Amino acid sequence: MALADPSVRLYMPSWASSTGLRRCGFAGSYEFTLVLSTLGKSATLQQTRSSLGLHPSAPIHPDHDVENYQNLWWPKTKIVLREPLAEFWGTFILVMFGDGSVAQVLLSTGQTTAPGGNGFGAYQSISWGWGIGLMMGIYVAGDSGAYLNPAVTFTNCLFRKLPWRRFPAYFMAQLLGGFVGSGVVYANYISAIDWYEGGHGIRTVPPAPRATAGIFCTYPQPFVTKASQFFSEFIASSLLMFMIFALKDPSNNGVGKSDKWFPLALFFLVFGIGACFGWETGYAINLVRDFGPRLMSYAVGYPHEVWSAGGYYFWIPMVAPFCGCVFGGFLYDLFIYTGDSPVNSPWFGFKRVAHPQRWTREHVQREKDAGLV
Numbered sequence: 323m324a325l326a327d328p329s330v331r332l333y334m335p336s337w338a339s340s341t342g343l344r345r346c347g348f349a350g351s352y353e354f355t356l357v358l359s360t361l362g363k364s365a366t367l368q369q370t371r372s373s374l375g376l377h378p379s380a381p382i383h384p385d386h387d388v389e390n391y392q393n394l395w396w397p398k399t400k401i402v403l404r405e406p407l408a409e410f411w412g413t414f415i416l417v418m419f420g421d422g423s424v425a426q427v428l429l430s431t432g433q434t435t436a437p438g439g440n441g442f443g444a445y446q447s448i449s450w451g452w453g454i455g456l457m458m459g460i461y462v463a464g465d466s467g468a469y470l471n472p473a474v475t476f477t478n479c480l481f482r483k484l485p486w487r488r489f490p491a492y493f494m495a496q497l498l499g500g501f502v503g504s505g506v507v508y509a510n511y512i513s514a515i516d517w518y519e520g521g522h523g524i525r526t527v528p529p530a531p532r533a534t535a536g537i538f539c540t541y542p543q544p545f546v547t548k549a550s551q552f553f554s555e556f557i558a559s560s561l562l563m564f565m566i567f568a569l570k571d572p573s574n575n576g577v578g579k580s581d582k583w584f585p586l587a588l589f590f591l592v593f594g595i596g597a598c599f600g601w602e603t604g605y606a607i608n609l610v611r612d613f614g615p616r617l618m619s620y621a622v623g624y625p626h627e628v629w630s631a632g633g634y635y636f637w638i639p640m641v642a643p644f645c646g647c648v649f650g651g652f653l654y655d656l657f658i659y660t661g662d663s664p665v666n667s668p669w670f671g672f673k674r675v676a677h678p679q680r681w682t683r684e685h686v687q688r689e690k691d692a693g694l695v
Contacts, residue, residue, distance in 0.1 A: 423451020500614025559646025
């Protein structure tokens with residue numbers, strides 16, 4: 323089972339060129355600083371968005387801003403939380419497709435009515451499901467940057483100047499998206515789960531022979547050591563982030579310059595990671611894709627083994643993706659990237675560790691200059 327996600331904004335709509343376009347710090351993305359005729363005058367709206375680390379002006383189409391309904395409570399709230407809501411629904415779509423593909427393949431095992439007489443799908447069907455889910459999630463969450471993965475968001479904060487204050491709002495939105503998306507998959511397949519497990523309310527966790535908990539989160543193969551579990555997730559996450567930075571590098575002549583190709587490239591990237599590195603641990607490579615559904619499965623009645631299985635494996639998909647993504651991003655910037663990055667500063671950015679107060683002041687000043695505070 324797979325997931326991970328894009329690192330930056332996916333497209334620049336045709337109307338953006340006339341609305342006040344600002345180049346962001348992270349590679350290949352844009353942030354729209356629209357001059358809002360109605361909502362842009364609201365100091366409360368701007369302060370609320372700024373407190374979340376978002377740009378004071380929401381990225382909405384200028385034609386929509388002048389509509390009367392934008393003065394209603396929910397439309398205004400929706401604009402304040404536009405980017406976190408996009409991250410929620412993008413992650414929701416990602417998990418819906420991904421967990422849904424696992425559910426169909428597992429629960430239909432041995433079904434003779436299927437074409438071929440042995441179930442509706444195979445392992446590669448799962449890779450297809452996660453890849454398609456990621457691609458569709460990117461399209462949904464374009465206005466937020468479509469990160470859909472806290473480790474990817476964190477790495478962009480670290481290397482591409484995404485505001486750190488934006489991380490908590492994105493993280494909570496992504497986590498809720500994974501939790502709710504997996505809950506919808508569970509509700510859809512609850513009768514099939516009862517049938518497959520052998521009775522109403524029976525819920526088991528791998529390595530039980532009829533376990534269905536693996537529909538929602540990852541569980542390692544029983545022979546994989548703790549070190550190998552971590553390394554499997556670490557290397558897959560490193561590869562993910564390295565390739566995301568490569569795909570979004572505007573100076574890289576090996577990739578298409580149009581962001582329209584980015585979602586398709588991410589589809590093949592996640593499909594490839596699943597096909598090459600998915601067997602040992604299930605290639606979670608994303609905290610919210612694993613922890614959110616794991617928490618959901620525990621809440622609906624799966625036993626405490628969802629936490630203890632695999633020698634308390636659950637923490638590895640929470641930690642390894644952060645370590646792997648930071649390492650992958652560091653490698654790309656160290657050897658290939660020529661733009662603004664901590665790695666391309668004196669002492670590879672470690673000088674900032676020696677003078678944290680100075681770096682903090684410079685960071686806050688940059689955010690003020692960008693209108694974020």
